[in-house]
Amino acid sequence: MQDVGWLLPIAGGLAGIVIGAAARRDRFCTLAALERLWYANDSSGLRTWILAATVALIATQAMALTGVIDLTQAFYLNPNFGWTGAILGGLAFGFGMALVGTCGFGALVRLGGGSLRSLVVLLVLGLSALAAQRGLIAQGRVEIVDNLAADLSFAGDQSLGSIFSALLGFDARLVVALAAAALLLTWIFSSANYRRRRGNIVTGCIIGLGIAFGWLATTWAAQRAFEPIQIEAGSFVVPVGDTLIQFIAFTGVLPDYGVGLVIGVGLGAALVAWRKHDVRWEACDDARELGRHIVGAFLMGTGGVFAMGCTIGQGVTAASTLAVSAPVVMLSIAAGARLGLAYLLEGSVWSVFRITHRESAE
Numbered sequence: 001m002q003d004v005g006w007l008l009p010i011a012g013g014l015a016g017i018v019i020g021a022a023a024r025r026d027r028f029c030t031l032a033a034l035e036r037l038w039y040a041n042d043s044s045g046l047r048t049w050i051l052a053a054t055v056a057l058i059a060t061q062a063m064a065l066t067g068v069i070d071l072t073q074a075f076y077l078n079p080n081f082g083w084t085g086a087i088l089g090g091l092a093f094g095f096g097m098a099l100v101g102t103c104g105f106g107a108l109v110r111l112g113g114g115s116l117r118s119l120v121v122l123l124v125l126g127l128s129a130l131a132a133q134r135g136l137i138a139q140g141r142v143e144i145v146d147n148l149a150a151d152l153s154f155a156g157d158q159s160l161g162s163i164f165s166a167l168l169g170f171d172a173r174l175v176v177a178l179a180a181a182a183l184l185l186t187w188i189f190s191s192a193n194y195r196r197r198r199g200n201i202v203t204g205c206i207i208g209l210g211i212a213f214g215w216l217a218t219t220w221a222a223q224r225a226f227e228p229i230q231i232e233a234g235s236f237v238v239p240v241g242d243t244l245i246q247f248i249a250f251t252g253v254l255p256d257y258g259v260g261l262v263i264g265v266g267l268g269a270a271l272v273a274w275r276k277h278d279v280r281w282e283a284c285d286d287a288r289e290l291g292r293h294i295v296g297a298f299l300m301g302t303g304g305v306f307a308m309g310c311t312i313g314q315g316v317t318a319a320s321t322l323a324v325s326a327p328v329v330m331l332s333i334a335a336g337a338r339l340g341l342a343y344l345l346e347g348s349v350w351s352v353f354r355i356t357h358r359e360s361a362e
Contacts, residue, residue, distance in 0.1 A: 003226060004221045004224060008217065008221050008254075008255075008257045009255040009257065009259055009260030009263075011257060012260025012263075013260040015213050015214060015217070015264060016262065017271070018206060019210040019268065020108065020112060020266060020268025021268035021269065022202075022206040022207055023268075024113065024273060025203070025276075026200060028045075030105075030311040032045055032106075034337050038341070039341075044194055044197055045200075047191065047194050047200070048201070049204070050188055051188050051205065052203075052205075052316050053184070053315055054181055055204060055212070056233075056317070056319065057208075057320045057322065059208065060212045060215055060321060061173075061174075061320070061322070068216065069216055070222075070231070074215075074231045074232070074321055075230075076158075076309070076314075076317065077159050077162075077321055078158065079153040080150070080151060080153075081152050081158045082148070082149045082308065082325075083148070083150050085144070085306040085307055086328040086329045087328065088144070089302075090303065090329040090330070090332025091303070091336040092303030093299065093303035093336060094332065094333035094335060094338075095336040096295070096298065096303060097340065098344060099295060099299070100292075100293055100297060103300065104122070104125055104236035105236040105310065105311065105312045107122050108122065108265045108269065109265065110269075111266055111269070111270075112271075113280065114282060116282060116283045116284075117282060117293055120290070120293055120297070121297040121300075122240055122297075124294050125237065125297040125300050126241035126243065126244045127241065127301070128297065129238050129304060130241035130245075131301075131302070137305075141305065141306055145306055152324070154166055158324045159321055159324070160176050160322040164176050208316065211312070211317055211320060213233075214232060214234050218233070229256075234258075234317045235258065235304075235313030235317060236312055237313060239258030240301075241301070242255075242259050242262075243262045307325075307332070307333075309329060310333075311330070314329040315329075339352060
């Protein structure tokens with residue numbers, strides 16, 4: 001056993017710099033990807049995001065199945081699946097993401113380029129996440145989410161590999177991982193146009209490998225540290241709040257991997273923005289825009305805790321563990337984002353249903 005000290009936040013910082021730089025260089029953004037898909041029929045951004053999740057899945061499952069990392073303590077695989085939080089939290093996060101114009105990860109990337117709006121978003125997101133995790137809002141979360149969770153202990157955890165293994169009566173984890181990766185890769189590269197987008201492909205691979213690295217770094221530390229270490233890989237909800245606490249109060253506890261990752265993403269994005277002469281100070285145009293960003297950030301912070309993750313936390317990190325929560329949360333986030341964009345761009349959330357009805361009638 002040994003004192004890992006600052007090794008974890010440094011590892012997180014280095015991973016964050018790489019991920020943040022890649023995201024800033026290629027303008028990687030989940031909301032922008034969904035918006036282009038719905039309003040411009042362009043799926044390239046969505047394919048890049050799913051490629052990041054698939055690469056993280058392949059790397060993570062390869063390390064887990066060969067014993068390099070241990071995911072048994074990963075909170076995404078808790079056998080109690082909070083399905084209400086996955087749906088309600090995902091909807092809230094997605095709607096808030098639309099109001100803000102990006103997610104927590106995207107806000108960090110934009111902050112690196114000088115967006116003061118993103119600074120406001122991150123402050124509100126972090127504080128609301130802490131309130132939903134440990135404060136007054138947490139009391140409601142326990143009743144709405146924790147007490148209504150589905151018990152998947154028959155499988156040991158909530159990964160699809162474990163669930164199928166329990167149902168089929170043999171270890172199906174490798175089969176499930178291979179099938180999931182094959183299906184996702186087939187869809188991603190089914191587009192000839194996307195196969196020519198080398199920059200997008202490189203970005204997806206870098207982000208996916210950067211997230212998978214987190215499992216390796218935190219597992220390594222947990223096996224050697226005197227104190228318990230949280231096994232994690234990447235999320236931008238609660239770690240944003242933890243980062244705020246580290247800046248404003250000394251608790252005697254060193255920053256963890258997640259805090260290092262948050263700071264690293266901002267630094268990586270800032271380096272690319274500086275190199276490309278793309279640093280521009282931006283603030284909200286008026287009080288109405290500021291209010292929209294504050295409300296959106298609150299919905300993301302609260303919804304992200306209810307759903308146990310964000311577009312990266314659930315969409316890439318949880319997906320890499322094959323947690324059943326990942327597709328449920330991401331579909332809910334997408335639905336919330338669609339409603340939010342309809343509200344902003346079309347004047348009413350009900351326009352989504354009117355369009356759907358009109359298209360079906362035609």
